[in-house]
Amino acid sequence: MAVNIIKDRYASNVGEVVLGATKDQGGTRSHTLTVGGDATLPYLHFEGEVKNKPIIALEVVDVVPDWNQVVKGPYADVLDNPAEWAKKCVEYGADAIYLKLDGAHPDRANRSAEECVATVKSILEAVGVPLIVNGCGVAEKDNEVLTAIADAAAGENLLIGLAEEDNYKSLTAACMVHKHSIIARSPLDINICKQLNILINEMNLPLNRIVIDPMIGSLGYGIEYAYSIMERARLGSLQNDKMLAMPMICTVGYETWRSKESNASEADFPSWGDQEVRGIGWEAMTAAALIQAGASILLMRHPEALKKVKKNIDELMVSNQY
Amino acid sequence: MAKHTVRFLPNDITVDVDRGTTLLEAASSAGIELKSTCGGDGSCGRCTVLIKDGLVESLGQGNLSKRSKDQGLSLACKSAVAGNTTVVVPKDSILQSHQILLDEKNLLSEVSIDALRNYKKDSFIKRYYLTLEEPTLTENAPDLARLMAELRKNGVNNAHIALENVKNLASVLRDGNWRVTVTTSDLHDFISIISIEAGHVTKPLYGFAIDIGTTTVVVNLVEIETGQIIDSQGTYNKQARYGDDVITRIVHASDYDIGLSELQQAVVSTVNELANKLVVKNQLVPEDIKAAIVAGNTTMTQLFLGINPKYIRLEPYISTIAQVPLVKGSELGLVMHPEGIIYNFAAVASYVGGDIVSGVLATNMAKEESIVLFIDIGTNGEMVLGNQDWLVTCACSAGPAFEGGGITHGTRAMTGAIERVFIDSQSYEVKFKTIGSGKPIGICGSGLIDGLAKLRNAGIIDRSGKFNQSVQTTRLRRTEEDWEFVLAWAHESELEKDIVLTESDIKNIIRAKGAIYSAIRTMLKMMELDGFAIDKIVIAGGFGNYLNIGDSIQIGLLPDLPIEKYIFLGNSSVKGSRIALLSKEALLEAEEIGRKMTYLELSVGNTFMDEFVSALFLPHTDLSQFPSVTQ
Numbered sequence: 001m002a003v004n005i006i007k008d009r010y011a012s013n014v015g016e017v018v019l020g021a022t023k024d025q026g027g028t029r030s031h032t033l034t035v036g037g038d039a040t041l042p043y044l045h046f047e048g049e050v051k052n053k054p055i056i057a058l059e060v061v062d063v064v065p066d067w068n069q070v071v072k073g074p075y076a077d078v079l080d081n082p083a084e085w086a087k088k089c090v091e092y093g094a095d096a097i098y099l100k101l102d103g104a105h106p107d108r109a110n111r112s113a114e115e116c117v118a119t120v121k122s123i124l125e126a127v128g129v130p131l132i133v134n135g136c137g138v139a140e141k142d143n144e145v146l147t148a149i150a151d152a153a154a155g156e157n158l159l160i161g162l163a164e165e166d167n168y169k170s171l172t173a174a175c176m177v178h179k180h181s182i183i184a185r186s187p188l189d190i191n192i193c194k195q196l197n198i199l200i201n202e203m204n205l206p207l208n209r210i211v212i213d214p215m216i217g218s219l220g221y222g223i224e225y226a227y228s229i230m231e232r233a234r235l236g237s238l239q240n241d242k243m244l245a246m247p248m249i250c251t252v253g254y255e256t257w258r259s260k261e262s263n264a265s266e267a268d269f270p271s272w273g274d275q276e277v278r279g280i281g282w283e284a285m286t287a288a289a290l291i292q293a294g295a296s297i298l299l300m301r302h303p304e305a306l307k308k309v310k311k312n313i314d315e316l317m318v319s320n321q322y
Numbered sequence: 323m324a325k326h327t328v329r330f331l332p333n334d335i336t337v338d339v340d341r342g343t344t345l346l347e348a349a350s351s352a353g354i355e356l357k358s359t360c361g362g363d364g365s366c367g368r369c370t371v372l373i374k375d376g377l378v379e380s381l382g383q384g385n386l387s388k389r390s391k392d393q394g395l396s397l398a399c400k401s402a403v404a405g406n407t408t409v410v411v412p413k414d415s416i417l418q419s420h421q422i423l424l425d426e427k428n429l430l431s432e433v434s435i436d437a438l439r440n441y442k443k444d445s446f447i448k449r450y451y452l453t454l455e456e457p458t459l460t461e462n463a464p465d466l467a468r469l470m471a472e473l474r475k476n477g478v479n480n481a482h483i484a485l486e487n488v489k490n491l492a493s494v495l496r497d498g499n500w501r502v503t504v505t506t507s508d509l510h511d512f513i514s515i516i517s518i519e520a521g522h523v524t525k526p527l528y529g530f531a532i533d534i535g536t537t538t539v540v541v542n543l544v545e546i547e548t549g550q551i552i553d554s555q556g557t558y559n560k561q562a563r564y565g566d567d568v569i570t571r572i573v574h575a576s577d578y579d580i581g582l583s584e585l586q587q588a589v590v591s592t593v594n595e596l597a598n599k600l601v602v603k604n605q606l607v608p609e610d611i612k613a614a615i616v617a618g619n620t621t622m623t624q625l626f627l628g629i630n631p632k633y634i635r636l637e638p639y640i641s642t643i644a645q646v647p648l649v650k651g652s653e654l655g656l657v658m659h660p661e662g663i664i665y666n667f668a669a670v671a672s673y674v675g676g677d678i679v680s681g682v683l684a685t686n687m688a689k690e691e692s693i694v695l696f697i698d699i700g701t702n703g704e705m706v707l708g709n710q711d712w713l714v715t716c717a718c719s720a721g722p723a724f725e726g727g728g729i730t731h732g733t734r735a736m737t738g739a740i741e742r743v744f745i746d747s748q749s750y751e752v753k754f755k756t757i758g759s760g761k762p763i764g765i766c767g768s769g770l771i772d773g774l775a776k777l778r779n780a781g782i783i784d785r786s787g788k789f790n791q792s793v794q795t796t797r798l799r800r801t802e803e804d805w806e807f808v809l810a811w812a813h814e815s816e817l818e819k820d821i822v823l824t825e826s827d828i829k830n831i832i833r834a835k836g837a838i839y840s841a842i843r844t845m846l847k848m849m850e851l852d853g854f855a856i857d858k859i860v861i862a863g864g865f866g867n868y869l870n871i872g873d874s875i876q877i878g879l880l881p882d883l884p885i886e887k888y889i890f891l892g893n894s895s896v897k898g899s900r901i902a903l904l905s906k907e908a909l910l911e912a913e914e915i916g917r918k919m920t921y922l923e924l925s926v927g928n929t930f931m932d933e934f935v936s937a938l939f940l941p942h943t944d945l946s947q948f949p950s951v952t953q
Contacts, residue, residue: 165786191935194943199784 376407680898
């Protein structure tokens with residue numbers, strides 16, 4: 001008697017979001033990238049289409065960051081020049097650039113909106129890959145800076161963040177008017193994630209311009225919570241919940257490179273071994289776990305970690321259909 | 323101890339108090355009950371007064387709002403008398419006697435479920451008309467033996483008689499010429515003689531049906547043989563001065579030596595105040611009341627009986643009582659026959675008490691095949707789901723929002739409370755209706771629900787309850803502390819200040835409604851049912867009668883089911899008390915029901931928390947649960 005192998009069938013799929021715009025679309029990118037679209041649980045090709053592979057963006061900061069030596073190393077001579085830094089990232093294989101505007105923070109460099117717009121423009125000129133932009137984390141400043149950027153870069157279809165439960169209206173309006181996509185962040189809470197998406201969508205930003213940032217913890221620092229939330233979001237997407245069916249973005253670089261394991265020297269912890277190997281491994285492992293949970297966009301820092309994860313992704317994208 | 327005089331205006335009442343007495347205590351002894359949600363510890367900011375002149379020592383700042391401070395007010399609980407003082411008490415600091423839910427006649431028609439028809443109308447209180455053989459020299463049995471023998475002939479065996487009843491037996495028998503009326507209680511395999519009266523007394527037999535609520539107490543005077551409610555009285559529970567909610571009162575009882583007796587005194591005196599009114603108004607005497615059936619939540623019942631509720635609020639939340647022993651009127655000092663029986667409905671768990679068991683009896687749900695959801699909307703948010711085969715219950719602790727607690731201009735359902743709100747979605751103009759139709763003094767639960775629904779409909783607030791700051795109207799404004807929407811302007815209100823709804827108020831209401839809705843969902847999930855499996859939803863509570871079902875569904879307080887499925891029962895607890903008084907069969911069945919009810923602890927597992935966060939949205943994060951809510 002033949003054994004009937006049961007395959008799950010799903011009612012719907014994750015929505016697709018396009019990053020960037022080419023010349024005839026109103027932008028200046030050499031190509032666009034599409035993420036999401038999965039019609040199955042991560043990499044179960046035999047149950048549905050895994051339409052687009054996850055992409056990796058490398059992080060560029062608008063001021064010299066206080067990262068440790070290991071992760072700064074690959075960018076040693078370009079840390080003070082965001083445009084050159086972005087070029088280096090593309091050389092290292094980044095699918096997109098993730099610009100973090102830490103310099104805009106009022107307690108630090110307090111760069112003005114104009115200065116930030118100039119940085120964005122310099123990067124758009126320097127590279128042809130899509131651009132992801134994140135503010136400094138201070139609501140009032142970000143509302144000012146990000147709306148200016150949205151305006152100045154109208155037509156480029158940037159992915160701009162962050163919109164949060166308590167502060168989303170300003171950014172949503174800017175994205176809607178200047179036709180960009182938005183990163184909607186919720187604090188590891190599936191309900192707030194959904195509520196935020198509903199609120200953003202009710203302001204008339206279409207669903208295919210929302211990317212979910214569920215907030216993550218790195219390996220050893222709460223990754224399992226992120227995994228659970230992302231798993232629920234993916235399951236919801238496949239069960240016709242339109243308000244959860246968005247691609248997910250993860251701040252892997254930020255979270256992993258602030259862990260003790262990525263920053264402790266071998267001198268202080270001999271049994272932990274070489275710091276560079278450790279740090280790169282920590283970042284790569286975190287990313288690898290999260291793509292299994294359905295991450296579509298990974299924001300990373302170290303080029304070696306990127307290489308490992310890309311290899312992992314390529315292997316996972318090989319169909320295991322039967 | 324030095325004594326000082328405190329004069330309270332505008333009523334012009336003067337009291338003498340010891341130096342160091344707080345103005346809150348002084349007001350109370352002057353018969354002026356000030357609002358004191360926190361029980362006098364300075365954290366609620368409600369007991370504001372104006373110290374006109376005299377000497378007062380400040381015991382600390384407390385939570386005095388900036389608004390009050392700017393008006394030169396002080397907290398009564400934080401002001402100690404240090405000399406002769408004159409104090410002006412603002413109107414909205416006084417705990418006014420408010421409209422207690424006695425029965426119907428309001429917005430939505432109340433349905434009477436005649437649950438009594440299912441039971442034998444045979445009370446546990448019985449009356450026997452006896453004619454004894456007069457003793458002679460040859461037939462010389464003692465009086466008591468003679469009486470007992472005659473009772474045995476009427477099927478009453480092993481009746482217990484208290485000394486009090488024996489003392490006057492000889493004269494009673496001879497005064498009635500050996501004709502005597504004996505009233506007994508036959509319950510729990512124990513027959514006790516309540517009264518022995520000379521002659522054949524045809525005056526009706528009376529009993530009290532009592533509901534001891536956290537906020538309000540209601541007493542019905544019931545004629546046992548006909549079942550008629552002769553009269554009814556209600557008032558607020560005097561325990562309120564020790565705190566608005568059950569937890570605060572439990573803390574008071576356990577933390578202070580005299581705390582427990584203060585709380586017991588407070589509630590007993592509340593009941594007695596009502597009992598007295600009923601007795602006097604209906605030209606009766608206390609001895610005419612032979613029984614009292616009491617329904618109260620677990621904490622209320624324990625406090626009423628003087629049982630320390632300390633462990634109810636400490637994990638794992640265990641109450642002392644389940645079924646409670648029968649108590650005599652004299653043991654609690656209740657205005658009734660001293661030998662009369664006080665019966666308390668059993669508690670199911672720490673947070674689901676006899677009042678809910680009584681309510682279940684009144685809804686008749688334990689006798690029906692259809693699945694009923696019974697919700698008592700109030701501070702404790704208890705509910706029961708089930709039918710004749712199974713019953714589950716839980717309490718979600720909705721909080722005092724529906725009774726006005728924690729809301730800037732919130733009040734209980736009393737005269738002057740805004741109970742209906744209309745907002746024009748173009749002009750944003752507001753029309754409202756108050757209880758009693760006079761000028762508004764605040765907003766009660768119904769008004770809050772109505773208000774929230776209308777604000778959402780007009781687009782003034784978004785689904786998370788935040789104000790849409792771009793809405794153009796002078797009613798929507800920003801203050802130092804918050805954003806607020808004016809429902810009634812100062813010149814329209816009784817308070818001489820604008821009556822507003824702030825963004826924080828809206829958050830509180832959403833949390834309260836979220837708690838109730840998510841408790842319903844959790845119970846349904848645990849029983850693996852969906853909303854459509856519910857055949858009938860019975861709403862009860864002092865707040866229940868003023869509930870607008872349409873608006874409740876709009877904001878996601880109640881499940882989106884056809885309005886025809888909803889029924890209002892008003893005060894289900896006191897209704898159940900009456901049924902138990904009139905039918906022993908019903909009373910015993912209520913005990914069975916109490917034992918059968920399975921208590922679901924909502925704090926165990928993730929389901930409730932998850933549902934709760936999901937419910938903090940108007941109407942809900944999962945819009946598919948509310949198809950009839952178009953916007």
